[in-house]
Amino acid sequence: MDDAPRLDAPALRAKRISVATEVATAQGGVISLGQLRSCGVTRSQVRAQLAARRWQRVHTQVVAVTTGPLSGLAMMWAAVLEGGPSAHLDGASALIAEGMTGFSWDVTRVSVPMHSRARSAPGLQVVRTRRYDPRTVQPSGIPRTRPDVAAVRAALWAVSDKQAALLLTMPVQQRLTTAERIGVSLLSVRRDRRRTLLHATVLDLLDGVRSVSEAEFAAECRRRGLPRPSRQVVRRGRDGTYYLDVCWEQWGVVVEIDGIHHGWATNVVADALRHNAVTLDSSVVLRLPLLGLRVAADDFFAQIEEALRSQGCPLPRTCDDAAARTTAS
Template structure:
């Protein structure tokens, strides 16, 4: 049977179509049954069909969930997967997250997780294919529900570093949430990121090493020569702290770039130390003690202190 009357729906919805859409194009119920018998359409959900017999793609599963629970939109990690496009496969096999109006009494289909949302219309890009909540809303949701603070910071900082959004936009989205897990914590993280602590490692150094141990306030992402930026600079004593997140970008080119920066610092008679994930998140108190002693050796006359987490 000719499917050309529904070609528009199939093209727009990645090969997924609803019974109601089929009937609106002029097909009769017996035509729909014939298409199913011939396997030209296959049931994905009650009243929702896909136009092939193979394994449905993630995008087809997403469309199936949206159409089954319409009006609905991808949310949480599913919205991020939809924004990133087919190159991101981390959500393949995971439940499809959907935002629906808070007042609707729905039961989620298998493989779908529903999130009842206040002010749904204002948070959704309805013209997206498939519709999804705005990236800022999705990021806030994912960060709020993260298993621990480090994961929450990572969600926000990584998105800002990748220029998928800005810290300022995320703050606006966060301020629109009256009740949210980690709300004050997330707001503080975003404000720090907006002020230049633009990575998980930088933020960790700021709030786990520098601040709680009363180390002097450093400049962050300070411009040096040309396009070179220093992570943390204690200008009063000429000490640089480079935060080495090599866990995520280990390469010969990156290593060569780091060595060049250290050499330039030495020429300028600046001291440079490199610390990584273990020093910031594994032993922040020990790191603070060593940074404090280093700064004092270079002429800082202040006093650093123990924090509530430091061993006696």
């Protein structure tokens, strides 16, 4: 009778380890010390697994039940588990967990309530925030902020205006969320130096301000001393009439202002045909995405000035005079 518990102890330990492994497998192969305790695995048993190099420590409160390099999913789960039961991925990290591609981040960011005691670690940024709201967390999968909220926060925390605009644009292009939802989430931002930029980018995503964007383009031309272009010039191609956004007909320079939607597959063929038709008409055609007008205007306008000069426009600040003299003659 006295020997029965001792005989069952190895099997009981093995069962508890097996249960813990199943929990970890659902989390990319990692598990927190608190979860291990819930599975009945003691601290001494954890130390034994680590000493035998069957497991490896990831953070102070997280271990991996495998050895070798960890996957991206495992590192994200480890970040959340290290942050504690209220932690969740936020910003760009949440978007990547949601499935956003084409963007990488060296540090995984998790948000926790102000009272949390979790600490940052190498590769992990734990942020105590007053904006913590469990209602914005996805109800399933790895704990993470909803894509619309995550996109806004990622843009606010971005290292540059260009990156901020991209982090609003990419989730919409990859259909993780919609511009409408991002716009609603953006309304909660009352004060931030990027607030105006983010609102303008969302409007571009909604594709509801094309005429405003062309007006902005004309204003930039005036400010930089460029000639006044014609707008919505009508041209006739093989398949009918089409319009050019802005055009300096005297010098044969065309600028096509592309909305965010022009990056989508459904527009590629028609846009390419129109671009080629105008090029075959001996005009210089430049593309200016609205995103470029927001974050890289100087670079794009430098190309426009170069095109005008190459076509004989006597810049700077003399084109309007030259156009007036040509009209008078």
